[in-house]
Amino acid sequence: MGLRERKKAKTRAAIQRHALRLFREQGYGATTVDQIAAAAEISPSTFFRYFATKEATALYDPVDPVFIEAAIGQPAELGPIAALRGAVRVVLGQLSEEEMEDVRQRQLLVFREPELRGAIMDQFAEGIDLIAGVAARRTGRAPDDFEARNWAGAVVGVLLASFARAASDPESDYLVALDQALVHLEAGLPL
């Protein structure tokens, strides 16, 4: 990696770090792009070269692709839910205490700020596609199989409910809740 690439990565990280700090300190809406740019010591023009929107600074999550990899890499004999649970365990196990906290902070922020909540949707729409794909492959179905997509919708919905709950109750251990949610789903969601 040349100097150029390293500098870009550093600039990107600095923008996000300052952005998240400012969001936490003074709220998302009250923070302007100009403030973020000033804090990161770049021009406002440059800000938009790194992040297409202000939202994106809060939404960009380097963990996501890693998680998908892990889900695909789970042993083939596992059912799709077991594979997801395994992936969660593997990925979160690799994160340092500090990284975990960053992930959690960003999730809470995104779920609490109405302006950001909206943007989750796109990620979840992608999530359905990805999870349906993983499930279809594991059960030998076509990638656009109706039941696989339906199932993926339920998985994403369940995760969503867990995140929403975690955001409104910061005390809860959201990893435990998330795992319970998947177990309940695996059992066919009895009520």
Next chain:
Amino acid sequence: MGLRERKKAKTRAAIQRHALRLFREQGYGATTVDQIAAAAEISPSTFFRYFATKEATALYDPVDPVFIEAAIGQPAELGPIAALRGAVRVVLGQLSEEEMEDVRQRQLLVFREPELRGAIMDQFAEGIDLIAGVAARRTGRAPDDFEARNWAGAVVGVLLASFARAASDPESDYLVALDQALVHLEAGLPL
């Protein structure tokens, strides 16, 4: 209802009608609030007195509250999924051909435009609360019961997946797909 109220309702409807028409004709992003205001023959200021955001003109759905009413009003002996399916049947049965088409058009629009897709999230977050509440009442649980909320998350996720599918495949009969999705969910989502 006095003249004032009637006029307001008419203005509101006119704004939405013109907005949706313009969105369809030239796309959501390419339509400015000024254009909508001009088409509805009001000032741009007045536009924002009726709709807080441009998005809201596309999202406001008079059918939603009716649907919740119908779900609550279903016979008590039905399971929660059966109650939802019944509510869908009842509500859509009451709509005229034209109203159905309006509802469908707006749903497609919202799911197709990335800028709008985001805003669905808030509605779905509310949806989880509402559906969890209905389910909890029907099964004699606390309103914030973990499993009821988890189940509601799955329901919402499944609906989401159906809508997304319908938006990308306009030929499909999305009412049938929606019902199938609920049946599959009721069966515990076997894969």
Next chain:
DNA sequence: GAGATTATGAGAGCTACTCTCATTTGGTAG
């Protein structure tokens, strides 16, 4: 019909975001 409410329009102002162009900086070939 007079006075209190409420809806409206005009316009100024803020901020997210886009685009263009000149300048600087990093990589590379001779």
Next chain:
DNA sequence: CTACCAAATGAGAGTAGCTCTCATAATCTC
């Protein structure tokens, strides 16, 4: 080391969503 090319940056102008204020006009109440 120099000369050149490509990429990164900053400055600034412009668009559009959205807010706020204030004056005017329409509706409601008595």
